[in-house]
Amino acid sequence: MTTFKWSKSYSVDIPEIDEQHKQIIDFLNQLDRAKKDRTEKETIENIANSLIEYARNHLECEERYMKEYAYPDSEEHLKEHKEFRRKIKAINREVQSNGHNPGGILKASIMLQQWLMWHIQETDRPLGEYLKQQGV
Ligand SMILES: [Fe+2]
Numbered sequence: 551m552t553t554f555k556w557s558k559s560y561s562v563d564i565p566e567i568d569e570q571h572k573q574i575i576d577f578l579n580q581l582d583r584a585k586k587d588r589t590e591k592e593t594i595e596n597i598a599n600s601l602i603e604y605a606r607n608h609l610e611c612e613e614r615y616m617k618e619y620a621y622p623d624s625e626e627h628l629k630e631h632k633e634f635r636r637k638i639k640a641i642n643r644e645v646q647s648n649g650h651n652p653g654g655i656l657k658a659s660i661m662l663q664q665w666l667m668w669h670i671q672e673t674d675r676p677l678g679e680y681l682k683q684q685g686v
Pocket of ligand 1: 612627631669673674
């Protein structure tokens with residue numbers, strides 16, 4: 551996994567959502583570092599658990615905004631969040647089931663990372679623009 555560097559191109563222009571994305575990216579980068587440093591399994595599991603909980607709350611936050619401001623493209627966005635949740639579940643499964651090797655957690659988190667870079671730019675940015683227009 552390569553380090554996921556935050557740049558302006560990931561900004562959705564809503565500070566609250568940007569902060570949440572940055573935190574998720576930070577957890578993913580922590581996992582990446584943990585792999586390189588051969589960090590112990592328990593620490594990797596702890597980071598993964600924090601990522602899972604935080605990401606779930608983040609999705610709920612975006613979904614609250616979509617509902618509150620009657621976002622016209624929410625159906626598509628919610629479909630993508632379904633995919634997001636599947637990827638979080640995949641990480642969770644690895645945390646629950648992986649015997650002695652944290653490789654599965656790291657593999658599942660790479661899948662999330664790649665997908666997230668795309669989702670933020672393609673799907674969250676238009677949402678941010680819309681919210682901005684609504685005066686958020
Ligand atoms: Fe989203």
